[in-house]
Amino acid sequence: xxxxxxxxxxxxxxxREILRASRGIVxxxxxxxxxxxxxxTFRDPKGHWKRHRPExxxxxxxxxxxxxxxxxxxxxxxxxAADTAPNAAHLAxxxxxxxxxxxxxxxxxxxxxxxxxxxxxxxxxxRDTSGEPAGEVAGELACRTKALPIELHGCFYRARCSACGRxxxxxxxxxxxxxxxxxxxxxxxxxxxxxxxxxxxPLGEPIDRAFGYAAQSDVCVVVGTSAVVQPAxxxxxxxxxxxxxxxEVNPEETPLTPMSxxxxxxxxxxxxxxxLAPGRRHG
Ligand code: OAD
Numbered sequence: 001x002x003x004x005x006x007x008x009x010x011x012x013x014x015x016r017e018i019l020r021a022s023r024g025i026v027x028x029x030x031x032x033x034x035x036x037x038x039x040x041t042f043r044d045p046k047g048h049w050k051r052h053r054p055e056x057x058x059x060x061x062x063x064x065x066x067x068x069x070x071x072x073x074x075x076x077x078x079x080x081a082a083d084t085a086p087n088a089a090h091l092a093x094x095x096x097x098x099x100x101x102x103x104x105x106x107x108x109x110x111x112x113x114x115x116x117x118x119x120x121x122x123x124x125x126x127r128d129t130s131g132e133p134a135g136e137v138a139g140e141l142a143c144r145t146k147a148l149p150i151e152l153h154g155c156f157y158r159a160r161c162s163a164c165g166r167x168x169x170x171x172x173x174x175x176x177x178x179x180x181x182x183x184x185x186x187x188x189x190x191x192x193x194x195x196x197x198x199x200x201x202p203l204g205e206p207i208d209r210a211f212g213y214a215a216q217s218d219v220c221v222v223v224g225t226s227a228v229v230q231p232a233x234x235x236x237x238x239x240x241x242x243x244x245x246x247x248e249v250n251p252e253e254t255p256l257t258p259m260s261x262x263x264x265x266x267x268x269x270x271x272x273x274x275x276l277a278p279g280r281r282h283g
Pocket of ligand 1: 029058108109197226251252254267268
């Protein structure tokens with residue numbers, strides 16, 4: 001009988017064995033995870049930063065200079081995210097986090113797809129156990145919360161007042177025809193900005209929490225990030241320095257590759273469901 005003994009299959013088996021034996025797992029994700037949902041990454045050949053300059057779109061100075069341009073860019077990205085869905089990798093990550101009690105998802109993505117996947121995975125799990133969709137009941141919400149990510153760079157479906165700091169859930173289409181037409185704060189009338197972290201801004205409490213989990217984890221699974229933006233990329237380094245392993249999923253090498261125990265060269269949707277699938281001896 002023929003067996004599938006490709007190097008990728010063997011490496012996935014090694015990764016699964018590491019995960020099975022681990023207590024404490026951080027899953028660090030980047031734009032490559034959502035590439036399989038059709039969203040544009042930043043540094044790949046057709047990425048945002050090959051067509052635009054970050055200093056024109058993703059800095060506080062850019063927003064002060066031209067808030068309409070910045071909102072327009074986020075508006076385009078929000079529509080692309082709203083028109084797509086979590087892929088098999090988002091769903092496998094969410095299901096894995098729901099099955100185990102020691103998984104923390106940390107993302108650099110601002111597209112909200114982990115949150116959609118958390119809901120779908122919780123519904124799926126509930127259907128499996130009760131035959132009914134989860135609905136908005138407290139137990140299922142608590143369950144879903146386990147699969148919600150720490151969002152290191154914020155989320156573009158939230159807006160924050162640039163004057164008083166008040167936060168809003170914000171999904172409406174944005175009129176970028178003039179500064180007056182942009183969304184403003186209901187409390188102080190200040191201009192709202194996307195609730196994301198821009199270059200030069202601190203990541204605050206979320207990165208401290210992520211580092212805390214990373215230091216206590218046996219393994220960091222890194223999916224679809226070029227690992228060149230700090231401090232996010234250091235989440236994996238913290239786990240490694242504390243004696244844990246790194247399992248990297250990426251079609252390309254990154255600065256984390258030399259310190260990775262297992263490098264899985266493939267796309268997120270191809271590899272992650274195989275890595276995290278339930279199994280006889282898998283959590
Ligand atoms: P990048 O665009 O820098 O890197 C995307 C990574 O995903 C690359 O390493 C690709 O090889 C990999 N990749 C591409 N397609 C993939 C697929 N289908 N499956 C798995 N991996 C794939 O994106 P990030 O690392 O997320 O920050 O970028 C980090 C930060 O830089 C972003 O959060 C953003 C950006 O500037 C801010 O805007 C502050």
